[in-house]
Amino acid sequence: MEALYTAGLEIHFVGVFVLLAVVIFNIIMLALSHQIVRYAKRLRIVMPISLSLITVTIFTGIVMMAAKHLNFSLANMVMIGMSILFIVLEVKRYKILKHETDVKQENAFAQYKKKTFRFLGIEMALLVVMSAWMLS
Secondary structure, eight states: HHHHHHHHHHHHHHHHHHHHHHHHHHHHHHHHHHOOHHHHHHHHHHHHHHHHHHHHHHHHHHHHHHHSSSOOOHHHHHHHHHHHHHHHHHHHHHIIIIIOOOOTSTTHHHHHHHHHHHHHHHHOOOOOOHHHHOOO
């Protein structure tokens, strides 16, 4: 049982670090994009990957929590809240691109970039802080 728990914990850590790499990739992709239409096409490919990694991380976290017989700790509650916040930020980011960004407006992509950099910065900060907390 201990080997299963250790393997699951390692998968959880790898999922978190891969998720951090995807957030960094999203920041780089957004910084290098100059056309909203091309960026939107790329985002349609990357968004399911991001949401899948969030789901994998949540699932492995739930399995690890169940392996510990559902002992809620402060760290577990913070991770649950952070997971919900991640999903909300990703959905808001996509909705802003889909509904609020008008291709015909001159500064539409610049405004979208400003909002999205903030969302991605929050996501990256949350991942780094939570990872540092768990590794210490």
